[in-house]
Amino acid sequence: MDVQRLQESFARMAMHGDAVPLFFYSDLFLRHPETRDLFPVSMAAQRDRLVHALGRIVSDVEHVDALGGYLQDLGREHRKFGAIAEYYPHVGTSLVATVAQFNGPAWTPELAADWKAAYDLIAQVMTGAAAEDAAARPAFWEATVVAHELRRFDLATFRVATTEPLHYLPGQSVSMESSERPRIWRLYSPANVPRDDLTMDFHVRMIDGGTLSMVLTRGLAVGARLRIGSPVGTLTYEPGTGRDVLLVAGSTGLAPLKAITEQISGLPDPPRVHLLFGARTADGLYDLTDLEKMAARHPWLTVIPVVSDEPGYPGERGMLHEVLARSGDWRGHDVYASGPTPMVEATVTQLMALGVPRGQIHLEDFGWSEP
Amino acid sequence: MTVSSRNGRLTPDQVQSISFPPARFGRRGLDEETVYSFCDQVQHELMTLLNEKASLWEEVERLRRRIIDSGDPTGARPEDAHIQAVRILSNAQQMADKYVADAQDYSRQLTQDARRQRDEVLAEAKKHAGRVLDEAHSRASRAADVMASEPGSVAGGEWRDRTAELAYLRTFSEVYRTHLRAYLETLLNNVEDWEQSEQASLAAARAELPFPFPSGTQGQSPPPAPGPTSYSSPPPGSSPYSTPPPPAPSYSSPPSYSSPPSSSPPPSSSPASSSSPSPARLP
Numbered sequence: 001m002d003v004q005r006l007q008e009s010f011a012r013m014a015m016h017g018d019a020v021p022l023f024f025y026s027d028l029f030l031r032h033p034e035t036r037d038l039f040p041v042s043m044a045a046q047r048d049r050l051v052h053a054l055g056r057i058v059s060d061v062e063h064v065d066a067l068g069g070y071l072q073d074l075g076r077e078h079r080k081f082g083a084i085a086e087y088y089p090h091v092g093t094s095l096v097a098t099v100a101q102f103n104g105p106a107w108t109p110e111l112a113a114d115w116k117a118a119y120d121l122i123a124q125v126m127t128g129a130a131a132e133d134a135a136a137r138p139a140f141w142e143a144t145v146v147a148h149e150l151r152r153f154d155l156a157t158f159r160v161a162t163t164e165p166l167h168y169l170p171g172q173s174v175s176m177e178s179s180e181r182p183r184i185w186r187l188y189s190p191a192n193v194p195r196d197d198l199t200m201d202f203h204v205r206m207i208d209g210g211t212l213s214m215v216l217t218r219g220l221a222v223g224a225r226l227r228i229g230s231p232v233g234t235l236t237y238e239p240g241t242g243r244d245v246l247l248v249a250g251s252t253g254l255a256p257l258k259a260i261t262e263q264i265s266g267l268p269d270p271p272r273v274h275l276l277f278g279a280r281t282a283d284g285l286y287d288l289t290d291l292e293k294m295a296a297r298h299p300w301l302t303v304i305p306v307v308s309d310e311p312g313y314p315g316e317r318g319m320l321h322e323v324l325a326r327s328g329d330w331r332g333h334d335v336y337a338s339g340p341t342p343m344v345e346a347t348v349t350q351l352m353a354l355g356v357p358r359g360q361i362h363l364e365d366f367g368w369s370e371p
Numbered sequence: 372m373t374v375s376s377r378n379g380r381l382t383p384d385q386v387q388s389i390s391f392p393p394a395r396f397g398r399r400g401l402d403e404e405t406v407y408s409f410c411d412q413v414q415h416e417l418m419t420l421l422n423e424k425a426s427l428w429e430e431v432e433r434l435r436r437r438i439i440d441s442g443d444p445t446g447a448r449p450e451d452a453h454i455q456a457v458r459i460l461s462n463a464q465q466m467a468d469k470y471v472a473d474a475q476d477y478s479r480q481l482t483q484d485a486r487r488q489r490d491e492v493l494a495e496a497k498k499h500a501g502r503v504l505d506e507a508h509s510r511a512s513r514a515a516d517v518m519a520s521e522p523g524s525v526a527g528g529e530w531r532d533r534t535a536e537l538a539y540l541r542t543f544s545e546v547y548r549t550h551l552r553a554y555l556e557t558l559l560n561n562v563e564d565w566e567q568s569e570q571a572s573l574a575a576a577r578a579e580l581p582f583p584f585p586s587g588t589q590g591q592s593p594p595p596a597p598g599p600t601s602y603s604s605p606p607p608g609s610s611p612y613s614t615p616p617p618p619a620p621s622y623s624s625p626p627s628y629s630s631p632p633s634s635s636p637p638p639s640s641s642p643a644s645s646s647s648p649s650p651a652r653l654p
Contacts, residue, residue, distance in 0.1 A: 019425030026460040042471035043464055209479025
């Protein structure tokens with residue numbers, strides 16, 4: 001396989017922008033109409049994802065080792081979309097047809113062979129990982145909503161029960177699909193440690209115009225069915241460091257940190273835990289009552305609510321990173337932060353300026369699996 | 372803000388010379404809506420250009436192939452038929468994407484508006500409640516003073532105090548109730564206005580529903596009527612190829628980090644009311 005030749009042909013194709021994935025999917029759906037059902041109505045986001053994934057694979061195609069993990073994740077994650085092994089050759093055919101189409105006169109039999117070889121390699125890694133995964137767990141878990149509470153007009157918590165046990169680490173996330181919005185998967189964090197009764201709690205804030213969040217906040221009733229994907233994410237508690245713990249939660253970023261708090265409460269000798277819970281206004285501190293109950297039960301837990309945009313608020317006021325700078329010396333702490341990206345970034349910058357080693361700061365890193 | 376030249380297209384000059392107004396008082400940076408609306412416009416223009424480019428390119432390819440296959444320049448080969456089918460399906464998909472994006476934009480704008488209005492209404496209500504309380508208090512105090520200093524009152528000190536207190540409470544509750552009633556009536560009127568305008572906009576939106584097929588193929592559907600109200604046309608931000616929905620909303624943001632704080636103090640349903648008693652929850 002001539003890597004440079006392959007990459008050049010990809011570059012020639014990539015110049016055509018959105019027309020490329022558009023051609024690819026239309027070609028695939030025409031040749032194999034049954035594959036259309038794997039995708040949502042709107043394909044706009046899907047096309048971006050395809051281009052992004054292809055670009056990543058092609059630019060790294062000579063280091064298959066480095067790509068291995070990525071491709072295996074990709075293969076495993078595609079199980080929940082209904083991608084089965086027999087679809088992989090279909091995708092390969094359409095991919096080669098697409099590269100041919102956009103390479104015009106530059107297309108040669110040698111290039112065709114390169115692409116086919118490269119795709120077969122990719123498909124092999126992906127289907128291999130998928131098959132291995134299938135032996136261990138279902139493609140997705142069926143779940144039923146057993147409780148739903150609208151805490152504010154745009155903030156809800158709900159509890160689901162799965163039919164099969166779903167093993168995750170507190171702090172991890174799972175992707176979720178509602179039959180109301182087929183083929184739209186989004187990541188959410190269970191706010192509890194795994195339970196014997198197979199229930200999980202989720203916290204959702206409605207994004208204006210958000211496809212799934214709108215359904216989950218305002219369109220869910222008890223009895224509604226959801227599908228839940230395999231757990232992902234690395235924001236998990238690292239026990240046994242001997243250090244105390246600082247949790248920094250912005251809005252519904254609280255969910256994974258609440259699960260971690262619950263996990264710590266089960267330890268024989270829990271460390272001291274400070275939980276900073278921030279929102280724009282006091283009514284955004286949707287779970288404070290429960291957190292305060294936890295704090296009352298556990299002397300090692302201190303909950304500090306923080307409000308940024310409400311001048312009359314009697315408690316801590318300011319952005320989370322400002323408050324944590326003036327509320328203690330965190331250098332000897334393990335820090336776990338979760339929330340909107342700008343908040344998390346500001347928190348990390350602040351903590352490092354305060355002398356907390358980067359290695360003690362734990363964040364979410366979804367890697368590729370951001371849906 | 373919609374920047375446009377005579378033919379409605381965005382030009383490089385316009386992009387270079389664009390200036391954004393500063394944000395409303397109390398907010399940082401530039402006026403967000405204007406910036407986003409301009410970004411939508413740029414995105415729309417880019418998509419148009421890319422699509423034009425793609426179809427031109429396809430045309431070039433078609434012509435090129437025709438020359439290569441000039442043995443039979445008129446006969447369409449099966450390959451061409453497939454490419455044509457791909458093009459038709461691609462167009463249909465793009466149309467579907469546009470409808471979904473438009474619907475999403477519409478819903479985003481509605482929610483944003485509703486959120487803003489809610490914040491404003493709550494802030495206004497809080498201010499109003501504060502004013503009402505102050506007024507009730509000062510009038511009731513006056514009433515109590517009058518009662519306490521009533522000449523000719525033969526009663527003892529305690530009785531007088533009680534009477535003054537009673538006068539205070541009576542006046543306070545009277546003033547408060549009057550204001551509350553007036554305020555609730557205003558709110559009710561607002562809700563009615565709102566309902567009416569929503570009905571009108573829904574009707575307009577329905578009339579404006581996309582009409583995907585050339586007339587004739589769907590005889591029973593009415594043609595799209597020009598909408599009568601300002602709600603009828605898609606808002607400037609509703610670019611057909613607008614950005615995909617925000618990824619992974621799992622940890623949704625308190626807006627404070629993503630946008631400057633709003634100029635009016637946001638409402639509180641918090642224990643902040645310890646300084647001003649419960650009527651702060653009036654709304």
